[in-house]
Amino acid sequence: MRALLALCLCLLPCLAQAQGAATLVADRVFIEGEERLIAEGNVEVLYDGTRLTATRVIFDQPSDTLTIDGPIVIETPDGTILLADQGQIQPTLENGLLRGARLVLDRQLQLAATQIDRVEGRYSQLYKTSVTSCTVCGTRAPLWSIRAERIIHDEQERQLYLENAQFLIRGVPILWLPRARLPDPTLERTTGLLVPELRFSSELGTGIKLPYFITLGRSRDLTLTPYLAPGTRTLEFRYRQAFRSGDLTIEGAVTDDDILPEEGRGYLSVLGEFEIGPKTDLLFDITTVSDNAYLLDYGISRSDTVESRIELVRTERDLFASAALVNLEYLRDNQNNADEPNLIGDLFVEQRLFPAMGGELRAGLDGRLLYRASDDLGVEGRDLVRLGTSLSYRRDTVTAAGLRLTAEGALFADYFSVGQDNDVEQSALRLTPVVAATLRYPLSRTRPSGATELLEPVAQIVWSDSGNQDLANEESTRADLDEGNLFALDRFPGGDLREDGLRANLGVSWTRYNPRGWSSTLTLGRILRADDAPAFSDTSGLSGRQSDWLLAGQIRFSDALTLASRSLVEDSFDFGASETRIDFDGAFVDLSASHIWLAADPEIDRNNAVSEWAMEAAYRISPNWELSTDARYDIRADDPVEAGLGLVYRNECVEVDLSLSRRYTSSDTVDPTTDFDITVGLRGFSAGRSADGPVGRCRN
Incomplete structure (x- = not known):
């Protein structure tokens, strides 16, 4: 029968005085003489969050010590575990000696010693110690270990101090360290050498x-x-x-x-x-x-531009404001920093209001400052200040038949001041009114198989007039048709150009949700104009009275496989642009691959067509091994751009990362290079890093 020491304390007041800091639980407790308490069978000693278990404990009152027969297990509140064959220790478990002991830190770093001395509840001094976080199988040497004549573990500072230590791989010494200090795995950050x-x-x-x-x-x-x-x-x-x-x-x-x-x-x-x-x-x-x-x-970094930015941002539920100052440094050989925008100032403020009559009202303020260091006249030296305000209103109405009608109106006012360029207006004020109406008619049905289909045709009529002034264009030199701007009131990315004229934005989308876990989406759209749109480049898909056809689709098979594609197709069935991407996230393989095609367009400094594919992949060979690769290839030039190969091995005690990369591009300042990197991390010593790799198993 299990008994509590508290019952014995009622009979032995003198013993209670000595042992009051700890609690003892055992199957059998008896008194030998007048000064020795013996507990046997499933013995547990509890003190201040620390727990000791053993097969036999003898408490000697004159020496105030516990003599313990193992197997002994001591668990502290911070997760440290002490294992031993036998020992002598105070009832408070703060001071003592353990023989044939093993110390386990954070359930990953093992320190086996012939003897461990516990001092002041803070220090553990280990003699003739072997340290590893690898699985130990019988007499076989672990993958790596450290043998030291003496190790002191400071529980308060969470540090390990080693004396006369050797680092071994499979039992073979490869490095001698007369003295060393290493963090224990419970420490989040400490001074020391990293991997x-x-x-x-x-x-x-x-x-x-x-x-x-x-x-x-x-x-x-x-x-x-x-x-x-x-x-x-x-x-x-x-x-x-x-x-x-x-x-x-x-x-x-x-x-x-x-x-x-x-x-x-x-x-x-x-x-x-x-x-x-x-x-x-x-x-x-x-x-x-x-x-x-x-x-x-x-x-x-692989970027060809170095950007420095200072920005002030305020974000509220119905207000967003941002003011930024940006400095750009261009790294391409064919770019002269003095002829490119060096200093850019941006301002953007937008407030949402909800009037009593319904709908949503937005008031905005935006501006841009652009400075070039060049003193030349023309585009190479142009400086610009633009300040704009906007006021827009939008209201949605849903009819009884399910039609959704959206009415929108906006007025944009932009002021321009230009320096060092006589080819454009030096000072101008532009007013651009915009009105639009959008009609959507979403239709849905459920198939007998349980699949749900949604068909939504959309027609939008937009009219705007910016006056066709010959103003400086710095922000809106490139624009492309895509799903995000098919029904936009203005497709230019900046405020220096505004889309003009009467136009109809037409499109239809079809979506199918299958109960087996896959879905597909298809979008088809086009823009019809009353007049040409010369401000857009030929390959943008937006030029002419009729835009290119926008064809975009996506197929998603559960959460593992996604295939997406977008193309701009001319009436002659020629492709102005095309992009396709596939992503697969499997149990053993991760794959991302893409191909992009862009037709040549000298208007935007793209003198040659672009055709390129890129790929990233990772294959988990086993729980311990992972192989990865990435590559980019220029199909038009029939030359590789870059390629990489990586191999990672990890288990509960080590992580080895090998990587090989090759960059093929060259210029006046950059030559093709090959880089090879190897890093080896010993788990169990990395501050704040747990040994979360696959755990090795012992085989008979």
Whole structure:
């Protein structure tokens, strides 16, 4: 029969005084002499959230110690587990000695020792210790382990201090460490070395990255990453700080390499987001780079433009306001920074109102400032200020027959001021009234199979008149017909051009939902105009009195497979543009592939047709192995653009990531390069990272 020590304490007041901090539960409890309490069978000792289980416990009152026979299991509130064969420990479980012991941290990192000394409830001192987070099968050596003469575990600081340690792979020593300090797996962040990365580059040679993380208090940290290779000496850095109102990140690199041996290279980026008032945020992302090729050479970014932005945003239920200042730096060889827009200012404010007569009223204010550094006259040096206001009204009505009628009206007023370009009006005010009516007639039916079909024809009539003034066009140089703007009042992306004339936007969509879990959608549409639309390019699908046919469709098979396509088709059945994409998310395979075709259009600086396919795929070979690949291929030029291959192995104790990438493009400042990276992470030591990989199994 199980008994509680509390019953014995009623009979032994002196013992109760010594043992009052702990509680004992056992199958059999008896007193030997006057100073020894013996508990046997399913013994449990509970103290301040810590639980000890054993087969036999002897409490000696004069020494105030527990002598314990194993197997012994001690579980602390933070998840630490101590296993031992036998030991002596205080009733408070804070001090003592365990023999043939094993310490398990966060249920993943195992430390086996001949002896563990517990001191002050904070320190565990382990002698002749073997450490691993791998599954241990009998006498077979684990995949990796660390053997140390002594290890001290500081539970308060959550650190492991190693003395005279060896790192072994399958029992073979490969590295000796006289002293080392490592975080235990329960620690979220601490100063120390992060996972190194081995990198091979055809331009820089074989090198290594050694990131070192430095904590600077609870809200700040700094990461320094030396990158050493035959062709480069680089120091990367990242500083982060959290404030009550936001976050700040500063990162960059300083480089001395053989690509530009006589020039200092590097980049700097400052990123922040702060709440400066109720529903008001300040955002900034400022980046500068030493030369056009640096970001691509070091795999930081593939963008051909460096953008720096400061933005103020206010968001309410019926109000949105944004003011931004943007600086652009162009990295293409054929672009002169002085001839391109360098400084851009954007303003946008929109307020929604709901008048008593019904419907929705919107009032807006938008503006753009554009500055070029060039002093030339014409497009190369043009500076622009545009300020616009708008007022629009919309009301929806549904008839008894199910027809949905939408009436809309709007008035846009735009003021332009242009400098350094005499080919356009220097100062002008443009008023653009717009009226529109849209009729939708959604029809639905259910098939005998249970499938639901929805057919919705839509007809929209729009009239607007901007006066056909010869104004500067900076924002609306490119526009394309797609499902999102088929029924738009204005298809230009900016406010410097407004769509003119009387036009009818016609379309029909058909959707089918199958009870077996798949669905399909098909959209067909076209625009008919009273007059030509010369402001649109020939390949936009919007030019002429009749636009191209818009044909778009999507098929979704449950959540695994999706096929989507969109094309602009001329009356002659020639394609002006076409895009097709397939996505598959399976149990073992993930695949995304796309193809794009764009006809040549010198009006928008596309002198040659574009035909390109791209692909990304991942194959889970087993729970431990995953293979991935990606590629882009220029079909028109019959040349690859880039390709990559990756292989990842992970289990409960290690993660190895191999990646190979090749960039084929070249220019005056960028050469084709091949990069190979390898990173090896030991699970169980990464701060804040759990050993969530597949767990190894032992076989007889």
